[in-house]
């Protein structure tokens with residue numbers, strides 16, 4: 001069973017393997033090894049990572065007590081991170097996180113969701129009702145990475 005809860009202090013370290021495996025083992029199907037390494041460097045400093053995660057305050061998804069996915073929702077409606085562990089793909093983890101994002105948006109009066117979505121997640125976002133606004137090129141440590149701005153207008157009665 002998958003459950004989703006708010007971020008708690010102490011979750012930071014467990015989100016890194018989720019991010020790392022999602023990028024290196026899943027998104028790697030769509031990007032070069034150079035882009036993948038620039039996106040999720042092996043030598044990421046744990047303290048800087050912890051600060052990054054504390055900054056976005058994500059929801060975390062758990063399976064049997066382990067964090068297997070996380071995703072955030074900023075007050076602007078922006079989704080910054082959305083990652084599911086390579087070992088927990090296609091079992092509904094992202095769907096559970098996206099449902100929580102929608103519930104939170106409703107509670108907070110957010111009328112539009114938007115994100116810069118990797119090639120590997122565009123199918124999922126589309127299925128969740130997002131539409132593609134613009135193809136973009138993003139630079140990570142000098143590596144050009146293709147992604148797309150995707151948006152979803154929410155029905156306020158939703």
Ligand SMILES: CC(C)(COP(=O)(O)OP(=O)(O)OC[C@H]1O[C@@H](n2cnc3c(N)ncnc32)[C@H](O)[C@@H]1OP(=O)(O)O)[C@@H](O)C(=O)NCCC(=O)NCCS
Pocket residue numbers: 022023026027081082083084085088089090091092093094095096116117118119120121122123124127
């Ligand atoms: C995209 C991602 C978040 C989806 O996570 P997930 O937990 O496997 O997704 P779910 O199991 O909830 O999938 C629900 C549905 O979304 C769609 N979907 C999910 N992944 C998909 C993919 N790679 N391509 C097309 N459709 C996809 C399918 O319709 C799926 O239903 P199905 O399994 O019954 O066919 C995950 O693959 C991931 O972490 N990718 C790599 C990291 C990344 O690119 N993150 C986004 C950064 S912007």
